[in-house]
Amino acid sequence: MSIHFEKVDHIYSPNSVFEFQALEDVSLDINIGKITAIIGATGSGKTTLVQHLNGLLLPSKGFLTVNDFTIKADEKPKNIKELRKQVGLVFQFAEYQLFEETLIKDVAFGPKNFGVEEKEAEMIATRALITVGIDPKDFVKSPLELSGGQKRRVAIAGILAMSPSILVLDEPTAGLDPQGAKSMMELFKMLNKEKGITILIVTHNMEHVLEYCDEVVVLEKGKVIMHTDKKQFFKNDQYMEKASIDPPIIIAFKKMCEEKGVTFDSDVLTIDKLVSEIVKKRGRR
Amino acid sequence: MNNITLGKYIPLNSFVHKLDPRTKIIAMMILLIAIFIPTGFVGYGIIGVFLLISLISSKLSFSFVWKSFKPSLFMLVFLLVINVFLIKTGDVWLTIGSFNLYSGAVIQTVYIVLRLLLMIIITTMLTATTKPLDLTMGLEDLLSPLAKLNVPTHDIAMMISLALRFIPTLLEEAQRILKAQASRGVDMESGSFKEKIQAILSLIVPLFVSSFQKADDLADAMEARGYVVGAKRVRYKQLKFTFFDFITLVSTSGLLVGLILLRVL
Numbered sequence: 167m168s169i170h171f172e173k174v175d176h177i178y179s180p181n182s183v184f185e186f187q188a189l190e191d192v193s194l195d196i197n198i199g200k201i202t203a204i205i206g207a208t209g210s211g212k213t214t215l216v217q218h219l220n221g222l223l224l225p226s227k228g229f230l231t232v233n234d235f236t237i238k239a240d241e242k243p244k245n246i247k248e249l250r251k252q253v254g255l256v257f258q259f260a261e262y263q264l265f266e267e268t269l270i271k272d273v274a275f276g277p278k279n280f281g282v283e284e285k286e287a288e289m290i291a292t293r294a295l296i297t298v299g300i301d302p303k304d305f306v307k308s309p310l311e312l313s314g315g316q317k318r319r320v321a322i323a324g325i326l327a328m329s330p331s332i333l334v335l336d337e338p339t340a341g342l343d344p345q346g347a348k349s350m351m352e353l354f355k356m357l358n359k360e361k362g363i364t365i366l367i368v369t370h371n372m373e374h375v376l377e378y379c380d381e382v383v384v385l386e387k388g389k390v391i392m393h394t395d396k397k398q399f400f401k402n403d404q405y406m407e408k409a410s411i412d413p414p415i416i417i418a419f420k421k422m423c424e425e426k427g428v429t430f431d432s433d434v435l436t437i438d439k440l441v442s443e444i445v446k447k448r449g450r451r
Numbered sequence: 452m453n454n455i456t457l458g459k460y461i462p463l464n465s466f467v468h469k470l471d472p473r474t475k476i477i478a479m480m481i482l483l484i485a486i487f488i489p490t491g492f493v494g495y496g497i498i499g500v501f502l503l504i505s506l507i508s509s510k511l512s513f514s515f516v517w518k519s520f521k522p523s524l525f526m527l528v529f530l531l532v533i534n535v536f537l538i539k540t541g542d543v544w545l546t547i548g549s550f551n552l553y554s555g556a557v558i559q560t561v562y563i564v565l566r567l568l569l570m571i572i573i574t575t576m577l578t579a580t581t582k583p584l585d586l587t588m589g590l591e592d593l594l595s596p597l598a599k600l601n602v603p604t605h606d607i608a609m610m611i612s613l614a615l616r617f618i619p620t621l622l623e624e625a626q627r628i629l630k631a632q633a634s635r636g637v638d639m640e641s642g643s644f645k646e647k648i649q650a651i652l653s654l655i656v657p658l659f660v661s662s663f664q665k666a667d668d669l670a671d672a673m674e675a676r677g678y679v680v681g682a683k684r685v686r687y688k689q690l691k692f693t694f695f696d697f698i699t700l701v702s703t704s705g706l707l708v709g710l711i712l713l714r715v716l
């Protein structure tokens with residue numbers, strides 16, 4: 167089990183006026199069993215990068231390996247269906263992919279494509295819908311009757327129903343209310359902890375990175391400029407500035423304190439810890 | 452999907468790009484008429500040379516035109532097969548068993564292929580060198596005499612420009628949905644008939660839903676910015692007729708007249 171990118175380039179519409187190099191010389195090892203955040207400014211190539219993982223896009227140069235699959239330039243990997251079963255990819259604004267008459271049918275669509283019997287598929291779908299927190303009495307509703315956030319959950323259930331071992335989420339919380347976004351992140355954390363699913367999340371939300379992710383990959387203009395664990399990442403905020411991202415409030419707070427001469431340990435990354443540090447410092451005075 | 456070139460605007464800097472859209476629309480119509488004047492291969496040769504020169508001066512690549520032509524290949528093969536079986540004029544060129552291939556069938560097919568190829572080059576040149584908005588502006592101007600007869604020319608032009616504006620958006624959307632469904636194991640290429648139907652539904656339904664949503668949003672956005680159906684509007688950009696437009700129109704008209712003379716004499 168591994169995810170490895172080796173010198174991957176991706177060029178959109180090569181040899182035309184629309185030619186655009188979206189990825190350049192990307193070499194990357196994603197750690198299995200972890201939650202990895204992929205961050206970077208708009209247009210830095212995050213979506214392009216993750217769409218390689220299940221063979222939707224092929225490298226223009228270089229190759230990548232995902233579990234036992236090799237995805238090379240200009241050649242569809244063998245048994246691509248199995249790859250797509252193992253790597254579940256949830257799209258940016260996934261709610262637009264729903265099409266069946268009822269939620270349960272829509273979620274069962276994935277497993278059925280992978281050869282699961284109708285009855286069995288619906289059972290899997292039921293479980294997936296419960297996992298993402300949809301009310302069972304809504305299961306026979308049409309997707310069109312749901313709110314945007316609920317639709318997003320159903321779309322995620324549609325991917326979970328394929329029981330992937332790697333789950334890739336492209337901005338899963340964009341446009342959700344803060345509470346809904348939080349509970350969705352909790353869901354991913356739970357899937358990672360309890361089922362051991364490797365998770366990659368494309369996100370612009372640094373609070374989520376700080377609270378839920380283990381590792382961080384920073385993209386800039388199609389290049390990976392940093393890949394490190396969370397603690398290291400939040401130690402130097404120059405990368406956040408480079409990726410034009412606001413730091414989480416707690417990091418910003420610490421920085422302001424440091425400018426005034428009060429320093430905290432770099433391990434202090436939660437409110438709880440920060441408060442007890444402050445109390446400790448006061449006690450010492 | 453990325454290879455769909457039909458109706459795509461290619462931003463280049465060429466003589467043809469700079470022509471007035473009205474000129475290009477009129478020239479296109481003249482050329483389309485010219486194609487249907489039966490002057491045999493000589494006429495097609497003349498039009499072909501004319502188009503070749505225009506194509507080169509528009510800086511579009513040949514492969515681009517070829518890509519626009521490719522989707523119709525299937526239809527042409529189909530046509531060839533039908534012609535081969537139905538047309539029984541001219542000399543027999545080939546006999547296989549009880550089947551005779553007549554020269555008429557082949558010549559007829561070549562005519563149709565040439566005609567279609569020329570038509571595609573002409574229309575592609577128009578849409579590839581003219582921004583959709585300029586195109587509708589030109590169209591509106593050309594239709595403006597009809598406004599006197601109470602034809603809502605402006606609304607028609609607006610509808611056309613919206614439709615053109617949304618072609619790339621729809622293609623992008625379709626591509627996105629295709630990818631999303633492929634991630635759920637949809638295989639557009641292989642699979643049984645039933646699976647294929649299901650696969651197509653999984654594309655069409657979301658596409659319809661989001662198109663209606665977009666249309667709704669767009670209508671609201673236009674109204675919010677004060678758009679009133681049928682109201683009188685002025686233009687920010689003015690079309691300008693230059694010396695080059697004059698030359699273009701004269702030379703295309705000359706071509707048409709020449710072909711007519713060739714036919715009559």
Ligand SMILES: Nc1ncnc2c1ncn2[C@@H]1O[C@H](COP(=O)(O)OP(=O)(O)OP(=O)(O)O)[C@@H](O)[C@H]1O
Pocket residue numbers: 178179184186187188206207208209210211212213214215258
């Ligand atoms: N189909 C395409 N054809 C040509 N260029 C494309 C295509 N898709 C994306 N690009 C370009 O590639 C670059 C990277 O796009 P990508 O979607 O990967 O960015 P992103 O990091 O996901 O951005 P965002 O945060 O806005 O989602 C962008 O500059 C975009 O314009």
Ligand SMILES: [Mg+2]
Pocket residue numbers: 212213214258336
């Ligand atoms: Mg993206």
